Amino acid sequence: MQQFYRFKRQHPDCVLLFRIGDFYETFDDDAVTLSKVLGLTLTRRTEGLPMAGVPFHQLEVYLRRALAAGLRVAVADQLEDSAVAKGLVQRGVTRVVTPGTLVDEALLDEDASTTIAAVCFTGTGDDSFVALALIEASTGEFTVSHVSSATAADELVRRRAREVLFADAGGPPPSRVQRLLSLVALPGTARPAWHFRLEEAAHALRSHFAVKTLAGFGLGDTDLLLTAAGALVRYLKETQTPEVAPGADGTIGALAPRATLAHLRPPRREEPAGFCVVDAVSLRALEVERVLRPGAATATAAVVDRSLVGTFLGTGAACVCKTAMGKRLLRDWLCRPLGTLDAINARQAAVALFVSDRRVAAELAIALAGVQDIARIAARVSLDRATPRDVVALGTSVIRLPMISAPLESAPVLAAYVAQLADLGSSLTPLAEHIVAACVESPPPHMRDGGFFKDGVDAALDEARLLQRDGGTWLSAYQERLARELDLPGLKVGFNKVFGYYIELPAAQSKRAPAALERKQTLKNAERYTTPELREFERKTLTAESRGLDRERELFRELTDRIRRHLAELQRFAAAVAALDALLGLADRAVAKGWTRPEVVSESVLHIEGGRHPVLEELLGTEFVPNDLTLGSGGGNSGDSSGSLALVTGPNMAGKSTFIRQVALIVLLAHAGSFVPASRATVGLCDRIFTRIGADDALHAGQSTFMVEMTETAAILNHATPSSLIILDEIGRGTSTYDGLSLAWAIAEHLAANPPAANPRTLFATHYHELTALEERLPGRVRNLHVAVREWPSQSDPGHTEIVFLHRILPGRADQSYGVHVARLAGLPRAVIDRAREVLASLDATNNQPIAPHHPIAGRTPVQPPGGQLSLFTEFVAHPAVDQLRELKLESLSPIQAFDLLRRLKESVGE
Numbered sequence: 001m002q003q004f005y006r007f008k009r010q011h012p013d014c015v016l017l018f019r020i021g022d023f024y025e026t027f028d029d030d031a032v033t034l035s036k037v038l039g040l041t042l043t044r045r046t047e048g049l050p051m052a053g054v055p056f057h058q059l060e061v062y063l064r065r066a067l068a069a070g071l072r073v074a075v076a077d078q079l080e081d082s083a084v085a086k087g088l089v090q091r092g093v094t095r096v097v098t099p100g101t102l103v104d105e106a107l108l109d110e111d112a113s114t115t116i117a118a119v120c121f122t123g124t125g126d127d128s129f130v131a132l133a134l135i136e137a138s139t140g141e142f143t144v145s146h147v148s149s150a151t152a153a154d155e156l157v158r159r160r161a162r163e164v165l166f167a168d169a170g171g172p173p174p175s176r177v178q179r180l181l182s183l184v185a186l187p188g189t190a191r192p193a194w195h196f197r198l199e200e201a202a203h204a205l206r207s208h209f210a211v212k213t214l215a216g217f218g219l220g221d222t223d224l225l226l227t228a229a230g231a232l233v234r235y236l237k238e239t240q241t242p243e244v245a246p247g248a249d250g251t252i253g254a255l256a257p258r259a260t261l262a263h264l265r266p267p268r269r270e271e272p273a274g275f276c277v278v279d280a281v282s283l284r285a286l287e288v289e290r291v292l293r294p295g296a297a298t299a300t301a302a303v304v305d306r307s308l309v310g311t312f313l314g315t316g317a318a319c320v321c322k323t324a325m326g327k328r329l330l331r332d333w334l335c336r337p338l339g340t341l342d343a344i345n346a347r348q349a350a351v352a353l354f355v356s357d358r359r360v361a362a363e364l365a366i367a368l369a370g371v372q373d374i375a376r377i378a379a380r381v382s383l384d385r386a387t388p389r390d391v392v393a394l395g396t397s398v399i400r401l402p403m404i405s406a407p408l409e410s411a412p413v414l415a416a417y418v419a420q421l422a423d424l425g426s427s428l429t430p431l432a433e434h435i436v437a438a439c440v441e442s443p444p445p446h447m448r449d450g451g452f453f454k455d456g457v458d459a460a461l462d463e464a465r466l467l468q469r470d471g472g473t474w475l476s477a478y479q480e481r482l483a484r485e486l487d488l489p490g491l492k493v494g495f496n497k498v499f500g501y502y503i504e505l506p507a508a509q510s511k512r513a514p515a516a517l518e519r520k521q522t523l524k525n526a527e528r529y530t531t532p533e534l535r536e537f538e539r540k541t542l543t544a545e546s547r548g549l550d551r552e553r554e555l556f557r558e559l560t561d562r563i564r565r566h567l568a569e570l571q572r573f574a575a576a577v578a579a580l581d582a583l584l585g586l587a588d589r590a591v592a593k594g595w596t597r598p599e600v601v602s603e604s605v606l607h608i609e610g611g612r613h614p615v616l617e618e619l620l621g622t623e624f625v626p627n628d629l630t631l632g633s634g635g636g637n638s639g640d641s642s643g644s645l646a647l648v649t650g651p652n653m654a655g656k657s658t659f660i661r662q663v664a665l666i667v668l669l670a671h672a673g674s675f676v677p678a679s680r681a682t683v684g685l686c687d688r689i690f691t692r693i694g695a696d697d698a699l700h701a702g703q704s705t706f707m708v709e710m711t712e713t714a715a716i717l718n719h720a721t722p723s724s725l726i727i728l729d730e731i732g733r734g735t736s737t738y739d740g741l742s743l744a745w746a747i748a749e750h751l752a753a754n755p756p757a758a759n760p761r762t763l764f765a766t767h768y769h770e771l772t773a774l775e776e777r778l779p780g781r782v783r784n785l786h787v788a789v790r791e792w793p794s795q796s797d798p799g800h801t802e803i804v805f806l807h808r809i810l811p812g813r814a815d816q817s818y819g820v821h822v823a824r825l826a827g828l829p830r831a832v833i834d835r836a837r838e839v840l841a842s843l844d845a846t847n848n849q850p851i852a853p854h855h856p857i858a859g860r861t862p863v864q865p866p867g868g869q870l871s872l873f874t875e876f877v878a879h880p881a882v883d884q885l886r887e888l889k890l891e892s893l894s895p896i897q898a899f900d901l902l903r904r905l906k907e908s909v910g911e
């Protein structure tokens, strides 16, 4: 218990799991907490001390659940073999498990990377920025960047941060930290403020990477970015490679892990200019990674992931990638499209090659299919957490290197990959060959059972194994000899874990047992004995067994040490495989769906022919109606401006949202280097893609919707540049009609205020038909588009019309909203539909009159509802006071008359 409490004091913010034999136990308050969270039975030890435990081989399962419940867990292991330990077994905390630092296969999603972040705010007000450091713990990828507070949240979401470190100033987190944490919905991890001090942080980095200066990493020694980066490295060190105190005899137990952070790559500075920024709200609105309303997906039984990433990385055959590394990279490419022509063209060229040369593609696919998650295995090797299976997977994967590179040799576009693979092969192939030659094909899950190395690999191991195997032969010969010599046919030689080897006689024969058999144990129906000969045999085999296991563990350490010397090469190999896999995935998708290579240009244009929605076309197949679009100056062949802002009107359910999103997704795919779902596309380079959805679309359920909508819109108006693409869907819906319309109007006007080339390209879908007037007011800048609807006289409902949505986008404005039709299609009761038509007619009749919406009092021409109740709809008819005001001649009023009039007006509104 002293040991337990000592560790507990070192990790007060963690639940402590303490290895005792085959269990991880915990005591005291931790036991109460864990038993609640994990549903464990709480037992009591001496003096009523609460205690709870989990079997050691299920640690991962319980860790996953503990993390999900928001706990941090410190794991204390036995550092020496309890059989050989003198006195108290030496233990030490070998790792601290936190949400951001996971590396075990069982605790991670294969196709999504997660990160841990550190943030450090500098400056105040408008000058403030965040030093942001991000590490993908499971691979060692390390990036740093200077960002604004708003961008920090986007980055944390996009990189799937699971934990955020910040400087603890004492007391509750500073408000800007709190704001950031609440934006990304993550609990923060407070760290001592001095870890973030420039000198301390720089020192932590220099000593970790063993360099005198950080200039080689593109970081000045006084760069404020170092603050977050240094604090983060220090944290990883503490949690992943905690220092283990020597035992009483001054040494560290033989079983102590030898974890290192050697897999951690030097920090790479991210330049925002290299990317087309898609902020977190836009990623969500475009359903890039996740659908907004998963429940409303398809009615089909199979759960289809209708996100953009989901259509690439579906399960089984639906997934275009062959390796976990490829999946993670492709996801990253789609969430962070490129921002420069060179980079985009390079990716496109490789995709184009795989599209046109299907033989190369097929051969590469076969080669990649057997490659396991080298990136994460390399990290586990470094942290001394690799399993035998990891090592074999590494060997069988890396040995495919020549197979991967062979098909690429015929393609000049891929020359850089061929050269890199050749270079890596010279050092990695011998390693892989060694692993494959030395290790069994299907290894045991743990080293403790042995059986990992093949026979013939090591003389000492072979000898120990021979003894054990020979033992079997010896035993059966011994049993036969004894039975014969003593004339006891029922005699058996057996083994169990507690009593070791024994000779067993059925009770009936035990009376005839000679004195040479020494009684060992009495069972219900049998007696067990031993002999000096058997004891000698036992001693020899048991030591042979443990000698064999020890030797295997030693060989395993040697092997992982050898792998450690190649970490950097393994990481480069992993990166090359990931890139090839992702490129091939893009190509396969393009071929399967008939996508084309977009022409990406530097001018601010957008021209799409036969564009489709990449996800909906999957679901609707040929029923999907393709559409065209030209936006921006000099688009297509027209030469002339077609306007920078397109206003899309049309009835509900016509396809407005689908159309504007598909345009954004095509632009996004083009920037990711992908082919696009269109028969032809010219895409002008974008610095940002903004997408906002009006609050009323039930998409922000539970939030103060209109505030959210306006905050998001403000961010667009403040940050959009002439090279941005803006998608606005029903903005202004979250408030009353007049507010909303006015805001929508002003926003549209603002976005089209400059000459077309100086405006962001904007698509604005709206049900405010009034906005279509902007086309005339801002000619050459705003263009009306509408979704075509066909109508004809209804058969079943004489006097009314039926409509069919054609989903076709055409120039010009929509003339009606057809909302009532849609409601009918949706199955609203007939009486409600009829009443709605009446009301609509009355509204149309008063359409050109001023409206006093907040005066629901009797008017001149009330629309009498059925049942004679007070009309709800008189509010749409002008109040007489309004008419009086309109007719008023101010010049002819004396002050007294004016006062008198005011009084009468007030009376007439009932007060």
Ligand code: ADP
Pocket: 620, 623, 624, 625, 626, 650, 651, 652, 653, 654, 655, 656, 657, 658, 659, 807, 808
């Ligand atoms: P709106 O935003 O105008 O209300 P949506 O874009 O939400 O309409 O589209 C409603 C439905 O119409 C979609 O769920 C889809 O089933 C169908 N749809 C939209 N666009 C197309 C299209 N181009 N081809 C075929 N069906 C479409």
Ligand code: MG
Pocket: 656, 657, 658, 729
């Ligand atoms: Mg819509």
